[in-house]
Amino acid sequence: MRILVQEAPFDVGAELNAFQADKTDMGAVVTFSGLVRDLPEAPLRHMLIEHYPGMTERALTKIAEDACARWSLGDVLVIHRYGQMAPGDQIMMVATASPHRKDAFAAADFLMDYLKSRAPFWKKEVTADGSDWVAAKDEDEEALRQWQQGS
Numbered sequence: 181m182r183i184l185v186q187e188a189p190f191d192v193g194a195e196l197n198a199f200q201a202d203k204t205d206m207g208a209v210v211t212f213s214g215l216v217r218d219l220p221e222a223p224l225r226h227m228l229i230e231h232y233p234g235m236t237e238r239a240l241t242k243i244a245e246d247a248c249a250r251w252s253l254g255d256v257l258v259i260h261r262y263g264q265m266a267p268g269d270q271i272m273m274v275a276t277a278s279p280h281r282k283d284a285f286a287a288a289d290f291l292m293d294y295l296k297s298r299a300p301f302w303k304k305e306v307t308a309d310g311s312d313w314v315a316a317k318d319e320d321e322e323a324l325r326q327w328q329q330g331s
Contacts (some may be wrong), residue, residue: 187261206255212217252278
């Protein structure tokens, strides 16, 4: 398991190649990478992501451990950036490896729902009109509730 919280950009292809190297006992690797999305109502100048070092890594490690306990996983990778990013920049990446695809997909989905709703990151969108902190959306909270109910 590898959890990285970093300011620097990362290469998704290189991270994926390193993650799946020597995993001859795994039948599935599922990956997701998130990008900074422009806003439809006003062009995004940049997004600012803040976090508390130490607390963030502990929280991400805990949820990755929860995923490993819930599904048959051989490995988990979570990379999440902080700092200032422009539209199109990589924000994060999740990768899960499992002997079977269903566990790899379910665990990646679970990790993404957690990262979207509960990971201790604070995101501010900055446009020409000003800036706003991003709040959790109802659909993100609903997705997380489904995991808590065991679906």
